[in-house]
Amino acid sequence: MSAIDTLSDLADQAKRELDANAGEVDRILHICNACRYCESFCAVFPAMTRRLDFNVADAHYLANLCHNCSACLYACQYAPPHEFGVNVPKTLAQVRRHTYIEYAFPKAFGELYRRNGLTIAMAVSLGVAAFLIATIMIRGSLFVHGLEGEFYAIFPHNMLAGVFGAASLFSVVALAIGVTRFWRQVSEPGKPVPLANAVGEATRSALTLRYLDGGHGDGCNNEDDAFTLWRRRFHHLTFYGFMLCFASTSVATLYHYIFGLEAPYRISSLPVVLGTFGGIGLLIGPAGLFWLNMRRNPLQIDERQKTMDRGFIALLFSISLTGLILLAWRDSSAMPLLLAVHLGFVMGLFMTLPYGKFAHGIFRCAALLKYSIEKRRPNPVQAGAD
Amino acid sequence: MVDVLIVGGGNAALCAALMAREAGASVLMLEASPKEWRGGNSQHTRNLRCMHDAPQDVLVEAYPEEEYWQDLLKVTGGETNEHLARLVIRASSNCRDWMRRHGVRFQPPLSGALHVARTNAFFMGGGKALVNAYYRSAEALGVKVRYNTPVTDVLLEGDRFVGVVTGSGERITAKACVLAAGGFESNREWLREAWGRNDRGEWPADNFLIRGTRFNQGVLLKCMMKAGADMIGDPSQGHCVAIDARAPLYDGGICTRIDCVSLGVVVNQEGCRFYDEGEDFWPKRYAIWGRLVAQQAGQIGYSIIDRKVIGRFMPPVFPGVIADSLPELATKLALPVETFMRTIDGYNAACRPGVFDHTVLDDCRTEGVVPAKTHWAQKIDTPPFYGYALRPGITFTYLSLKVDDTAAVRFADRPSPNLFVAGEMMAGNVLGKGYTAGVGMSIGTAFGRIAGTRAAAAAQAA
Numbered sequence: 001m002s003a004i005d006t007l008s009d010l011a012d013q014a015k016r017e018l019d020a021n022a023g024e025v026d027r028i029l030h031i032c033n034a035c036r037y038c039e040s041f042c043a044v045f046p047a048m049t050r051r052l053d054f055n056v057a058d059a060h061y062l063a064n065l066c067h068n069c070s071a072c073l074y075a076c077q078y079a080p081p082h083e084f085g086v087n088v089p090k091t092l093a094q095v096r097r098h099t100y101i102e103y104a105f106p107k108a109f110g111e112l113y114r115r116n117g118l119t120i121a122m123a124v125s126l127g128v129a130a131f132l133i134a135t136i137m138i139r140g141s142l143f144v145h146g147l148e149g150e151f152y153a154i155f156p157h158n159m160l161a162g163v164f165g166a167a168s169l170f171s172v173v174a175l176a177i178g179v180t181r182f183w184r185q186v187s188e189p190g191k192p193v194p195l196a197n198a199v200g201e202a203t204r205s206a207l208t209l210r211y212l213d214g215g216h217g218d219g220c221n222n223e224d225d226a227f228t229l230w231r232r233r234f235h236h237l238t239f240y241g242f243m244l245c246f247a248s249t250s251v252a253t254l255y256h257y258i259f260g261l262e263a264p265y266r267i268s269s270l271p272v273v274l275g276t277f278g279g280i281g282l283l284i285g286p287a288g289l290f291w292l293n294m295r296r297n298p299l300q301i302d303e304r305q306k307t308m309d310r311g312f313i314a315l316l317f318s319i320s321l322t323g324l325i326l327l328a329w330r331d332s333s334a335m336p337l338l339l340a341v342h343l344g345f346v347m348g349l350f351m352t353l354p355y356g357k358f359a360h361g362i363f364r365c366a367a368l369l370k371y372s373i374e375k376r377r378p379n380p381v382q383a384g385a386d
Numbered sequence: 387m388v389d390v391l392i393v394g395g396g397n398a399a400l401c402a403a404l405m406a407r408e409a410g411a412s413v414l415m416l417e418a419s420p421k422e423w424r425g426g427n428s429q430h431t432r433n434l435r436c437m438h439d440a441p442q443d444v445l446v447e448a449y450p451e452e453e454y455w456q457d458l459l460k461v462t463g464g465e466t467n468e469h470l471a472r473l474v475i476r477a478s479s480n481c482r483d484w485m486r487r488h489g490v491r492f493q494p495p496l497s498g499a500l501h502v503a504r505t506n507a508f509f510m511g512g513g514k515a516l517v518n519a520y521y522r523s524a525e526a527l528g529v530k531v532r533y534n535t536p537v538t539d540v541l542l543e544g545d546r547f548v549g550v551v552t553g554s555g556e557r558i559t560a561k562a563c564v565l566a567a568g569g570f571e572s573n574r575e576w577l578r579e580a581w582g583r584n585d586r587g588e589w590p591a592d593n594f595l596i597r598g599t600r601f602n603q604g605v606l607l608k609c610m611m612k613a614g615a616d617m618i619g620d621p622s623q624g625h626c627v628a629i630d631a632r633a634p635l636y637d638g639g640i641c642t643r644i645d646c647v648s649l650g651v652v653v654n655q656e657g658c659r660f661y662d663e664g665e666d667f668w669p670k671r672y673a674i675w676g677r678l679v680a681q682q683a684g685q686i687g688y689s690i691i692d693r694k695v696i697g698r699f700m701p702p703v704f705p706g707v708i709a710d711s712l713p714e715l716a717t718k719l720a721l722p723v724e725t726f727m728r729t730i731d732g733y734n735a736a737c738r739p740g741v742f743d744h745t746v747l748d749d750c751r752t753e754g755v756v757p758a759k760t761h762w763a764q765k766i767d768t769p770p771f772y773g774y775a776l777r778p779g780i781t782f783t784y785l786s787l788k789v790d791d792t793a794a795v796r797f798a799d800r801p802s803p804n805l806f807v808a809g810e811m812m813a814g815n816v817l818g819k820g821y822t823a824g825v826g827m828s829i830g831t832a833f834g835r836i837a838g839t840r841a842a843a844a845a846q847a848a
Binding site: 030031033034035036037038039040041046049052071072074075076077078080081082083084215216218225226380381382383 | 422423429430432489491493494496497498509510511512513514515518522634637639640641642643645696697698699700701702703744
């Protein structure tokens with residue numbers, strides 16, 4: 001069987017699964033819509049009350065509006081072992097996995113990555129690192145004394161900027177295509193709303209992780225019906241750690257091109273300070289998320305997404321760890337090796353960005369924005385008045 | 387020996403356990419169900435009817451004691467006890483800070499529940515979230531909980547509690563005890579006996595569905611009746627509503643409600659209407675429709691609506707039976723087509739013009755048809771037509787142990803020194819008949835807390 005046939009088989013299988021999962025969303029949300037006890041936990045339930053039936057696009061939208069806090073599972077009088085078997089977080093997680101495949105560009109990549117996220121992320125990273133190491137070795141020795149953190153003596157700046165710029169451009173384009181297709185499918189035209197307010201609210205919700213507070217501020221569920229704020233904290237450390245690292249790179253780029261200041265930068269310089277704090281956040285955050293992920297009640301999650309979750313967690317953690325190690329030993333003879341390994345992981349992240357858990361952030365923000373827009377329109381279902 | 391034994395595992399039992407533990411007693415709870423089904427009917431509840439003289443967090447405006455009392459007087463038709471009712475009402479005004487301390491969270495009224503925004507405080511996530519919070523708090527405070535432990539007998543020495551016997555034959559003694567194990571609504575044999583046989587030769591209770599837990603078999607009620615405890619209430623009275631006939635036999639809970647009754651007509655098996663569907667807002671009338679349907683042949687009714695009102699009521703959990711014509715709908719519902727059409731035609735002809743508004747008591751009513759429909763009377767003429775079969779859904783029974791304000795179980799009108807009762811097992815002291823949303827939880831919380839405190843004091847005195 002050719003590779004094309006295999007891929008098209010996989011796509012058919014994914015389509016059948018998606019239809020089954022979206023059907024399950026429709027089934028359980030009919031029960032939820034008649035109950036509504038969970039309305040204050042998050043945005044999923046108020047969004048649900050605007051609909052009487054739930055098609056595949058609705059399933060994608062609601063799935064990405066769910067952050068898997070799972071408060072609704074433990075509160076549910078219809079959760080297993082009840083014969084209705086209502087499990088909102090798991091069902092939406094199953095659809096969410098399809099969102100990442102369905103809207104991936106090119107789709108075949110998403111198909112491959114979702115099957116083995118952790119292995120692929122690690123294989124790409126280590127492959128790139130090995131390639132870089134080989135490049136260094138062809139040109140000389142892996143252990144060089146007296147470079148004093150001169151990264152560009154190993155890889156010329158323009159080569160790094162070119163390769164990583166191209167990879168990130170590809171990621172941005174792929175994600176933009178994906179989220180645009182997602183947006184088109186889940187959004188129907190409606191009455192115009194004050195967009196600035198909607199964007200402001202969605203941004204606040206995203207930046208504060210509003211919906212990981214359980215609606216009451218006690219947090220979300222991890223192992224059982226007790227609430228914890230740790231998931232929110234570790235997610236914050238991860239996200240803001242990532243943003244600080246991103247800021248560090250951006251500042252360094254400005255230094256290089258605008259001010260003509262070349263790396264390495266002093267320990268007290270802005271890029272290094274931002275990168276160090278970001279790196280620490282990106283070490284603790286993913287480690288904490290992994291710890292919680294290990295302990296999460298299997299009832300809450302889609303088991304098959306674990307590889308994707310853990311692949312992303314492992315990548316972020318490895319980038320941060322190798323980055324901080326590189327910083328600590330940048331003046332040593334091991335710098336070329338450490339640099340190659342670090343760049344390998346960074347490249348691994350860039351190349352798998354549109355096909356992994358990172359896409360969660362993009363689709364979730366789109367779902368939050370859609371919610372902020374639609375809630376400003378009159379509810380088409382006027383069942384509420386009695 | 388443990389100080390206080392709690393028999394039961396729902397809201398009243400948990401309130402009693404927490405109060406007894408806070409008073410310094412060692413506490414053991416015996417819950418008949420496995421852990422995943424814990425909490426009895428409390429897991430299906432959603433709010434607490436609360437007295438308040440001014441707006442309070444999730445509660446708007448005011449709901450003063452007198453108004454609450456009048457509401458209770460009205461729904462019970464006077465079958466209540468003013469002293470105990472007022473005690474419950476006052477307790478509802480100041481129990482919520484205590485509930486919050488034990489992890490219960492409140493939320494603004496749910497969509498579709500604006501009619502109780504003023505009177506009822508909603509639990510965030512509903513009753514199961516409340517039950518979970520109480521169990522977490524109880525276990526953190528050192529209350530011992532045993533699941534899968536039904537009690538089959540209560541051991542007494544005269545009017546003094548000695549211990550219980552569990553389903554496995556184990557004897558557990560304690561210095562004091564609170565019985566909070568629910569009514570007998572899940573015991574279909576007992577329901578059959580309580581409702582008896584009607585003039586048609588039917589056993590109406592055979593067609594009842596139980597909205598809540600399957601574990602309320604009334605074992606403790608029976609024990610105490612046998613032991614000669616003072617009882618109150620009619621065993622056929624209870625909180626009984628009309629629900630979707632396709633609901634599961636147990637634990638269908640809130641979602642099996644059919645909220646379109648007031649927007650259409652309801653016919654019985656013979657195809658005839660039998661009551662004013664538009665008497666008042668459905669949430670104020672659902673509690674009488676259980677009995678109304680129970681009185682019809684076959685204990686079944688059919689709510690009939692047309693396309694015009696779709697999206698104007700809480701969406702039902704199961705899809706309705708749909709037809710493009712009324713005769714077709716009658717056939718699909720196995721109703722006699724001729725009588726059904728005569729009923730609908732008569733009703734349609736009697737609808738007076740008005741401005742339909744399902745959010746107010748509007749002026750759409752009938753003239754010259756019996757029974758009249760006094761609000762939301764619109765012609766049923768726009769296909770597709772929808773039919774929903776209704777059955778009586780029993781929530782809980784009112785047959786109770788008689789109590790005074792100490793929650794003590796009584797024998798020949800004398801209180802037991804160390805045996806107390808709370809929740810459904812004594813709710814009939816306040817609710818002789820009828821129901822109003824959230825009052826069951828008000829009774830359970832008030833008397834659960836009293837019983838727990840009294841039991842702890844009795845254990846310390848022993």
